[in-house]
Amino acid sequence: xxxxxxxxxxxxxxxxxxxxxxxxxxxxxxxxxxxxxxxxxxxxxxxxxxxxxxxxxxxxxxxxxxxxxxxxxxxxxxxxxxxxxxxxxxxxxxxxxxxxxxxxxxxxxxxxxxxxxxxxxxxxxxxxxxxxxxxxxxxxxxxxxxxxxxxxxxxxxxxxxxxxxxxxxxxxxxxxxxxxxxxxxxxxxxxxxxxxxxxxxxxxxxxxxxxxxxxxxxxxxxxxxxxxxxxxxxxxxxxxxxxxxxxxxxxxxxxxxxxxxxxxxxxxxxxxxxxxxxxxxxxxxxxxxxxxxxxxxxxxxxxxxxxxxxxxxxxxxxxxxxxxxxxxxxxxxxxxxxxxxxxxxxxxxxxxxxxxxxxxxxxxxxxx
Amino acid sequence: xxxxxxxxxxxxxxxxxxxxxxxxxxxxxxxxxxxxxxxxxxxxxxxxxxxxxxxxxxxxxxxxxxxxxxxxxxxxxxxxxxxxxxxxxxxxxxxxxxxxxxxxxxxxxxxxxxxxxxxxxxxxxxxxxxxxxxxxxxxxxxxxxxxxxxxxxxxxxxxxxxxxxxxxxxxxxxxxxxxxxxxxxxxxxxxxxxxxxxxxxxxxxxxxxxxxxxxxxxxxxxxxxxxxxxxxxxxxxxxxxxxxxxxxxxxxxxxxxxxxxxxxxxxxxxxxxxxxxxxxxxxxxxxxxxxxxxxxxxxxxxxxxxxxxxxxxxxxxxxxxxxxxxxxxxxxxxxxxxxxxxxxxxxxxxxxxxxxxxxxxxxxxxxx
Ligand SMILES: NC(=O)c1ccc[n+]([C@@H]2O[C@H](COP(=O)([O-])OP(=O)(O)OC[C@H]3O[C@@H](n4cnc5c(N)ncnc54)[C@H](O)[C@@H]3O)[C@@H](O)[C@H]2O)c1
Ligand SMILES: NC(=O)c1ccc[n+]([C@@H]2O[C@H](COP(=O)([O-])OP(=O)(O)OC[C@H]3O[C@@H](n4cnc5c(N)ncnc54)[C@H](O)[C@@H]3O)[C@@H](O)[C@H]2O)c1
Ligand SMILES: [Zn+2]
Ligand SMILES: [Zn+2]
Numbered sequence: 138x139x140x141x142x143x144x145x146x147x148x149x150x151x152x153x154x155x156x157x158x159x160x161x162x163x164x165x166x167x168x169x170x171x172x173x174x175x176x177x178x179x180x181x182x183x184x185x186x187x188x189x190x191x192x193x194x195x196x197x198x199x200x201x202x203x204x205x206x207x208x209x210x211x212x213x214x215x216x217x218x219x220x221x222x223x224x225x226x227x228x229x230x231x232x233x234x235x236x237x238x239x240x241x242x243x244x245x246x247x248x249x250x251x252x253x254x255x256x257x258x259x260x261x262x263x264x265x266x267x268x269x270x271x272x273x274x275x276x277x278x279x280x281x282x283x284x285x286x287x288x289x290x291x292x293x294x295x296x297x298x299x300x301x302x303x304x305x306x307x308x309x310x311x312x313x314x315x316x317x318x319x320x321x322x323x324x325x326x327x328x329x330x331x332x333x334x335x336x337x338x339x340x341x342x343x344x345x346x347x348x349x350x351x352x353x354x355x356x357x358x359x360x361x362x363x364x365x366x367x368x369x370x371x372x373x374x375x376x377x378x379x380x381x382x383x384x385x386x387x388x389x390x391x392x393x394x395x396x397x398x399x400x401x402x403x404x405x406x407x408x409x410x411x412x413x414x415x416x417x418x419x420x421x422x423x424x425x426x427x428x429x430x431x432x433x434x435x436x437x438x439x440x441x442x443x444x445x446x447x448x449x450x451x452x453x454x455x456x457x458x459x460x461x462x463x464x465x466x467x468x469x470x471x472x473x474x475x476x477x478x479x480x481x482x483x484x485x486x487x488x489x490x491x492x493x494x495x496x497x498x499x500x501x502x503x504x505x
Numbered sequence: 506x507x508x509x510x511x512x513x514x515x516x517x518x519x520x521x522x523x524x525x526x527x528x529x530x531x532x533x534x535x536x537x538x539x540x541x542x543x544x545x546x547x548x549x550x551x552x553x554x555x556x557x558x559x560x561x562x563x564x565x566x567x568x569x570x571x572x573x574x575x576x577x578x579x580x581x582x583x584x585x586x587x588x589x590x591x592x593x594x595x596x597x598x599x600x601x602x603x604x605x606x607x608x609x610x611x612x613x614x615x616x617x618x619x620x621x622x623x624x625x626x627x628x629x630x631x632x633x634x635x636x637x638x639x640x641x642x643x644x645x646x647x648x649x650x651x652x653x654x655x656x657x658x659x660x661x662x663x664x665x666x667x668x669x670x671x672x673x674x675x676x677x678x679x680x681x682x683x684x685x686x687x688x689x690x691x692x693x694x695x696x697x698x699x700x701x702x703x704x705x706x707x708x709x710x711x712x713x714x715x716x717x718x719x720x721x722x723x724x725x726x727x728x729x730x731x732x733x734x735x736x737x738x739x740x741x742x743x744x745x746x747x748x749x750x751x752x753x754x755x756x757x758x759x760x761x762x763x764x765x766x767x768x769x770x771x772x773x774x775x776x777x778x779x780x781x782x783x784x785x786x787x788x789x790x791x792x793x794x795x796x797x798x799x800x801x802x803x804x805x806x807x808x809x810x811x812x813x814x815x816x817x818x819x820x821x822x823x824x825x826x827x828x829x830x831x832x833x834x835x836x837x838x839x840x841x842x843x844x845x846x847x848x849x850x851x852x853x854x855x856x857x858x859x860x861x862x863x864x865x866x867x868x869x870x871x872x873x
């Protein structure tokens with residue numbers, strides 16, 4: 138069993154990573170002091186539910202817990218205010234009280250949605266993450282929870298740390314290949330921002346990771362969670378440093394919004410965004426190898442690195458203007474200095490970003 | 506000028522109470538370090554806007570601030586998810602960023618709604634309260650912000666403390682008489698829970714308070730805010746003590762929900778609730794004088810103390826079951842022990858509550 142501790146003072150919590158943890162969920166809830174007198178709400182989606190919901194419910198009921206479940210539609214579109222309201226309705230009808238907890242069984246979508254429900258139900262109740270995607274190794278660390286506004290992603294949310302995270306590697310076996318790649322995109326990101334060795338390790342183990350080899354995946358998730366936890370513990374509410382986790386996200390979020398939530402997977406969109414950041418880095422004078430190595434890494438995982446022709450650059454620029462990575466009128470970007478090191482640059486000229494978007498259409502040919 | 510300091514560690518903030526403060530809003534924002542580089546969002550309602558919005562906007566613009574305004578419909582129905590989304594849209598289109606602030610110009614409805622917008626826009630930005638009702642002396646202290654779910658009031662919210670509160674007594678002059686009485690209901694509550702002298706003072710000054718005499722009102726608001734601030738500073742997130750502020754609210758919230766939000770004013774509903782709590786107190790053996798004095802106090806302010814015939818007792822009971830004052834299956838009530846002292850009682854039998862509701866129909870005759 139691997140355990141990563143997220144150090145956040147009185148809000149610290151552990152991430153347990155192992156095969157078979159879902160079948161021990163009740164014990165973990167007990168160990169973490171969750172009361173049996175108040176009902177639990179499980180939030181999951183309709184791809185995950187057929188595989189794992191029954192098992193989780195049975196496990197919890199065996200341990201004397203009462204549960205109600207909200208099954209939302211799979212996909213980013215469920216991070217909406219209307220689905221949020223539906224889940225709230227289930228919570229109220231299910232009799233959740235201030236001692237209840239919300240359990241997120243699913244990927245980042247379910248985690249973000251359920252987390253915001255937990256953060257705002259009766260002004261905040263307990264929250265447990267049971268991630269079932271690789272991408273969720275990212276979303277389950279750091280307490281950022283949110284839903285989307287039609288005009289901009291993750292615009293409505295909170296910081297709400299879970300009690301603990303239960304990562305059952307077995308549940309990853311049923312992931313579609315596209316989600317495997319997309320999830321590994323955030324793992325790669327963790328290497329790119331802070332750990333060149335880990336980036337190298339990822340590239341060398343691309344085949345095993347894509348094949349969901351449990352031992353390799355366990356190590357990758359542990360290392361990815363650790364890097365993120367380390368950053369977050371130094372800057373819980375994103376006053377500064379934490380922004381480096383947004384590598385590739387300024388462009389990535391805009392792509393997701395313009396393509397229509399759900400067209401691009403989040404990990405795919407930020408893969409294009411990371412390629413874009415690398416182009417921007419070279420434009421600003423960083424060594425061309427940053428771009429080449431980033432591309433090689435992303436391509437080893439079959440991740441997209443170009444902008445499809447049907448996406449309009451003006452619309453992407455407009456979406457970025459709404460994105461929360463803009464502070465007091467300036468465009469803020471996370472720029473790679475080298476593999477494993479990034480800078481937060483806050484005065485990027487609009488035209489450079491526009492040029493990079495145009496170049497992303499042609500696979501970066503124009504610049505390197 | 507009267508100032509009440511709300512002591513909450515690094516989240517401490519002052520409440521400024523005086524005549525003419527609206528015309529100095531820009532100076533206060535500057536003093537509290539709010540940046541001029543990011544736009545401000547003013548949230549107000551369509552009863553308040555014609556009186557004070559233009560003045561506030563002009564004042565802020567004179568000081569070099571950029572503002573956008575969201576004007577919602579007056580009334581409790583605006584504390585809904587759909588209005589919340591509309592205000593979010595104004596914020597996004599107005600270009601609010603993480604350094605922006607939300608200003609609530611209005612009563613408790615606007616304060617609660619705008620506060621939840623501030624708490625969740627980009628996971629939390631700054632918040633300033635500019636209350637224009639008497640009731641808002643209560644809602645502007647303690648950082649509870651929320652919107653309603655169709656099934657239960659204040660179900661979706663957060664704890665989000667303002668930077669400061671600017672209470673301009675002049676703005677209270679335009680309040681309709683019904684809102685004056687309803688607002689004083691929470692002031693009376695502050696006397697009933699912790700300060701017998703203040704409760705007595707309220708009764709003795711009922712005429713001046715109802716006539717909006719600035720000096721009397723200034724003192725009443727200062728004292729009301731102080732009592733609440735003192736309670737809140739001991740228990741910010743309602744782990745225990747803070748619950749005493751809910752005197753009259755368990756029944757009151759249920760009345761609001763069943764009557765349809767907006768039918769009963771909040772202060773009116775909790776007035777009936779306080780009468781109910783006093784009846785319950787006598788039922789549990791407290792001296793009958795608690796009930797008699799509570800009734801005399803409420804009636805001095807022309808506040809309702811009976812349940813109209815059109816309200817169904819079963820529906821009110823059901824609404825209470827959804828209310829968040831129920832913990833792990835027990836009914837929790839705040840029960841007056843005497844004027845100025847209350848207890849939190851957590852094992853009230855359902856039948857006693859039902860009896861009290863029936864008695865409230867007949868003005869309490871049946872019991873005393
Ligand atoms: N909060 C954060 O810090 C943070 C960080 C990164 C990403 N995110 C968010 O996470 C979301 C993306 O997460 P995601 O990629 O996990 O998306 P997701 O939750 O939509 O899951 C991806 C897909 O896999 C399916 N699925 C999940 N688990 C499965 C399983 N075990 N077997 C079969 N199918 C399964 C889902 O139904 C969905 O179709 C985005 O909304 C993004 O904004 C949040
Ligand atoms: N957050 C808290 O701690 C807390 C505490 C108590 C009450 N509340 C909430 O506060 C709300 C009730 O507050 P309220 O009574 O102030 O309601 P409100 O905001 O609806 O104001 C009452 C009425 O007065 C009008 N109005 C406001 N200021 C005016 C002015 N100066 N001149 C003319 N008209 C004016 C409004 O348009 C409205 O019609 C409820 O939703 C209640 O749940 C919250
Ligand atoms: Zn991400
Ligand atoms: Zn109240």
